[in-house]
Amino acid sequence: MKTYLSEIFSSIQGEGPYVGERHLFVRFCECHRACIYCDTITERTETVLIEMEPGSGKFEQIPNPLAIDQVMELVRKIDGKKTNKRISLTGGAPLLQANYLQELLPQLCGDDHNIYLETAGDLPQQLKTIIEWIDVVAMDIKLSSVTREKNTFPAHWQFLKTCRDFDVEVFTKLVLSAETHEGELMEAVKGIKKAGGADTLVVIQPMSKARKTDAVPSGAQLLRWQDKVSGVLPNVRVIPQTHKMLEML
Ligand SMILES: Nc1nc2[nH]cc(C(=O)O)c2c(=O)[nH]1
Ligand code: SF4
Ligand SMILES: [Mg+2]
Structure with missing residues (x-):
């Protein structure tokens, strides 16, 4: 079996509660979404x-x-000394390659790697087929007022519930822009509570300026939203994309 990857690199995790850890990033090509703030090339590339x-x-x-063997060989070469704490599967949308991951992940876990899945959080059926090998799920809850796409809340709730049912560590990530619709945000937070429980961690990630949008939220907006969200879910943190500040991969 073969798959299309765009990048493999070791860097400092720049997002979420594991910010600052050293991770090996394996980035998959292709995505089923088209978020307006996307900072990644999502087409198939000729080379990795x-x-x-x-x-x-x-x-x-x-x-x-x-091929799987090629990826394993590359990971062993780059991370021979196991300097990376986790392997971060990102994209694009790694879950579009669930069949490939069903073969790759047992081998990575066999080499004792910790697997961190970065995901749009809307493909619950695909998640089920690989969840046994996943250590941490970083799942997005996409707001249509931010992404400019159609609402996919039901898929997110099924996804989050699946993580809980399988007892896998999960946190939710809400990318918020200046255009965030507050009603939609609060509906999302109530959905997170219902599907994931009141202890679910919510990371508010201020949108970074991107090719198609510069609607970054203000400090005043972030403070207001953190207050509002914490009225429903007490475990809420605002964490920007720190690798962008450092101009790192
Ligand atoms: N340093 C660094 N941290 C990241 N966390 C999530 C990333 C992603 O693109 O999914 C990312 C990334 O691209 N670089
Ligand atoms: S889900 Fe991620 S990779 Fe896909 S379009 Fe949205 S931001 Fe880009
Ligand atoms: Mg990125």
């Missing part, structure tokens, strides 16, 4: 860019698609 020496800005290119 591999930063063999972290932070060097120098990339080896290997033609896509990649």
